[in-house]
Amino acid sequence: MKSLLNTTTMHPRDQIALIMLRIYDRVLTTTSGGNISIIDEEENIWITPAGVDKGLLKPSDIVCVKKDGTIVGAHKPSSEYPFHRAIYKRRPDIKSVIHAHPPGIVAFSIVRKVPDTRVLPQVHARCGSIGYAAYAMPGTEALGENIADEFAKGVSVVIMENHGTVIGGADISDAYLKFELIEVTAKSMLYGSRIGTAHSLTEGCIEKHLLRFKPGLQEEIPVQPFSTNSREKRTALHKIINRACRQGLMLGAYGSISTRSEGNDFIITPDGLSKWDLMPGDLVQIRDGKKEKGKTPDKTVLLHQAIYERYPDINAIIMTQPTYLTSFAITGAHFNVRTIPETWIYLQDVQTGELGCLFSEDGVPQPVMPEEAPVMIIKNEGVVVTGNKLLQAFDYLEVAEFSAKSLILSASLGDMIPIEDHEIDALGKVMSRWKNYEWKI
Structure with a gap:
């Protein structure tokens, strides 16, 4: 049996490897797509490496970018490291970030729309409204600023224009659970459009x-x-x-x-x-x-x-x-x-x-x-x-x-x-x- 996630006792590299493999096994990312990070109590950022198979990722592959910028690990950090760093700077309450290109969310991304979380009360309660970040070249500081600006508004889920999604959480488990909820909501809305029209609830109805x-x-x-x-x-x-x-x-x-x-x-x-x-x-x-x-x-x-x-x-x-x-x-x-x-x-x-x-x-x-x-x-x-x-x-x-x-x-x-x-x-x-x-x- 695979190890179970324990955010209290597991090292960040073990947490990241486990969650990335879970995402890959659920067919929510590709061999080369997506990245995950955790910021620890010393403000070091642990992140998935560039150019390593996500389906075979090991804890030893995870890279640590120290607070002073020193890189520790056998690989280069993900090319998307700049936006992870930008999010942590703007939102100290966020301790883990997941980025991926799951098909349901990407479908919304490429038509420049966002799923309405009000179709399901529990999803809206956990994820809230979804932010939308304007397009910028992957790996650039500009993309990092676009995404961080959205997180600065208080959201925890951001759709990236013609790209994918970024999710922030209080820990990696929280980030993953939101990621899973948003993708299922996106797919349910997409498939639902073939058989009818999705109905959104009012805030009052959700609260009740x-x-x-x-x-x-x-x-x-x-x-x-x-x-x-x-x-x-x-x-x-x-x-x-x-x-x-x-x-x-x-x-x-x-x-x-x-x-x-x-x-x-x-x-x-x-x-x-x-x-x-x-x-x-x-x-x-x-x-x-x-x-x-x-x-x-x-x-x-x-x-x-x-x-x-x-x-x-x-x-x-x-x-x-x-x-x-x-x-x-x-x-x-x-x-x-x-x-x-x-x-x-x-x-x-x-x-x-x-x-x-x-x-x-x-x-x-x-x-x-x-x-x-x-x-x-x-x-x-x-x-x-x-x-x-x-x-x-x-x-x-x-x-x-x-x-x-x-x-x-x-x-x-x-x-x-x-x-x-x-x-x-x-x-x-x-x-x-x-x-x-x-x-x-």
């Missing part, structure tokens, strides 16, 4: 929605050794989270997964920790409406709890924002499940709910889940997936995202031709055999 996820479960259960059953469920949940991140089905900064343990008790992802870097011990046990001592569950915990209490047959819940399903969420476009037999048999129907539909008017979780339909798209939010078992819920998520992608890709070919009624009737006869596969977890 985020208040629905206020911290809950202040009472704690004592710390005690994990039981064998708890360890097994934590390990299974951790594996699913890791797989979801690698496949782009879950983002480091947003999303929650839980699995029922006994009765209405469950285990859920924690709040404030990147999904990429979780360990089984980070997951939070909820027992008798109380949280595991010393841990903070995800802000959606009260909604998970309400679903388990109301629906005894649901044993796993996933709330997330994968790219293609999110395209349907921000446009409100109809998701037709009659694409291929597997989609109809597994999903039956994909309903779309309004933002906040799982809450009462005063913000109390009051979930009404679709009967016999494990996937529900929430406008300007994402998707909620449920299942009798954890692996079953994950499979539903995969099937739904694959189907959403196919529906979007087919839009350029013509109108979708759905499976006909008599074919649906025939599929109903084999549905139970397919759908009741014996999931192990």
Whole structure:
């Protein structure tokens, strides 16, 4: 297993190498494209080197530019070092910078537009509005000044005209999580334009929605050794989270997964920790409406709890924002499940709910889940997936995202031709055999 990011104990060179490889493995940069830096407590800047394969980058490749300008390392620093230095000078609160050319953001860059973060409340809350830097030659002081001028306005994400993006963070994890969020938002808007029109929210609507996820479960259960059953469920949940991140089905900064343990008790992802870097011990046990001592569950915990209490047959819940399903969420476009037999048999129907539909008017979780339909798209939010078992819920998520992608890709070919009624009737006869596969977890 690859090392997990720890910004407190890991050396800057190890942090940079890990995150650059993560970006490369997610196909968000190329062999030669992009650069990352960290400024340490002595104001030395650690940065990726020039001319080194990003897919094979090692900690020993990382270059240190000392405060006095001395260069330490086996390579030259990135040619884009000037704008990293300029950002740190203008924004002392920024401790890490990521620059790359991910396809979604570049698409906006080359038509000289910026994604509207108001299409998703969580993205807007974390990333804010996006700055836009005028074009200048790569590696020049002029480019550095153009970018730094935007950061000086207080933004943490800047689109570079005909170039790419620059993200600043309180540490490298913060910068990466913003980078991932903005790219998914950009792609969701681009793909969404094939099936409808993205709808932006007002600041007031965003604020009201985020208040629905206020911290809950202040009472704690004592710390005690994990039981064998708890360890097994934590390990299974951790594996699913890791797989979801690698496949782009879950983002480091947003999303929650839980699995029922006994009765209405469950285990859920924690709040404030990147999904990429979780360990089984980070997951939070909820027992008798109380949280595991010393841990903070995800802000959606009260909604998970309400679903388990109301629906005894649901044993796993996933709330997330994968790219293609999110395209349907921000446009409100109809998701037709009659694409291929597997989609109809597994999903039956994909309903779309309004933002906040799982809450009462005063913000109390009051979930009404679709009967016999494990996937529900929430406008300007994402998707909620449920299942009798954890692996079953994950499979539903995969099937739904694959189907959403196919529906979007087919839009350029013509109108979708759905499976006909008599074919649906025939599929109903084999549905139970397919759908009741014996999931192990």
